[in-house]
Amino acid sequence: MKINMLKNVVAISFIFAFMAIGATTIFAQPNLRVLPWQGSSTPLVESTYQYTSRVRNIGNQNADNVKVVVDFPLTNTSPSRFILGKLAGLQTGCSKIANKLECNVGTLLPNQTKSIAFTFEFQVSTTTPTFTSTATTTTAGEINPNNNSASISPARRYANNPLTTANVLVTSCTGTNLTSFYECELYPSSQQSFSMTLNLDKSITVPIAPTYTGMWDQLALPTDQTLHFTIGDSNTVEAEFNGFAVSSTCFEGITTFPGNSNYNSAYRVCEQ
Secondary structure, rough: OOOHHHHOOOOOHHHHHHHHHHHHHOOOOOOEEEOOOOOOOOOOOOOOEEEEEEEEEEEOOEEEEEEEEOOOOOOOOOOOOOOOOOEEEOOEEEEEOOEEEEEEEEEEEEEEEEEEEEEEEEEOOOOOOEEEEEEEOOOOOOOHHHHHHEEEEEOEOOOOOOOOOOEEEEEEEEEEEOOOOHHHHOOOOOOOOEEEEEEEEEEEEEEOOOOEEEEEOOOOOOOHHEEEEEEEOOEEEEEEEEEEOOOOOEEHHHHEEOOOOOOOEEEEEEEO
């Protein structure tokens, strides 16, 4: 009986030892989690804001060679695309590579959090601006890779610019599926300009084309931040603009051509 009891004790001790070794092997793993973004959810266009992405190791093993990559909204230009906005204020260890922000964070200890920050200036655009931050590690066996990304899509705000009448300079470029006047700014040689008058009776006068006229309004909400107009001859609307105020003197937006859906134009309309 004593011999059997001794055998049982040895067996149980072996099992506990095996479980302890197994637990160390199985459960000592890193687990990166990208936390919610910090920064304004309602930025004013063409103003600078700081945004911060944070990554935490919620596992119980070091995460080595952690890298955070941020994806940005992009222009719809061709053949090259660009970040749709002005990126600046990069911290040490971060570089802009192929329209992404890549930051080498280093080793993250268990329960340690590190942050990367930058400044950004949003533009008027027909697309929704989204930042997506993704963290990776070279340490194998991450527990849950599904929490390694986080996104933010700020709702842009616009300036107030109520109009009664104005002489304006329209600067534009034309292309296919343009989304923002910022795309024109990237290619200055593609821009052209003309003047027109927004009259008190809501009509439009185009001095360089006396046979053309149009109508303008600020009926879209919020009214003081929007501008809409159409231009054409007496029978046909040839161009329709919808824009938002970027300052107390300028609007930016997209113009479509009802008679030619293959092209559109990005306009900047500024009071003179």
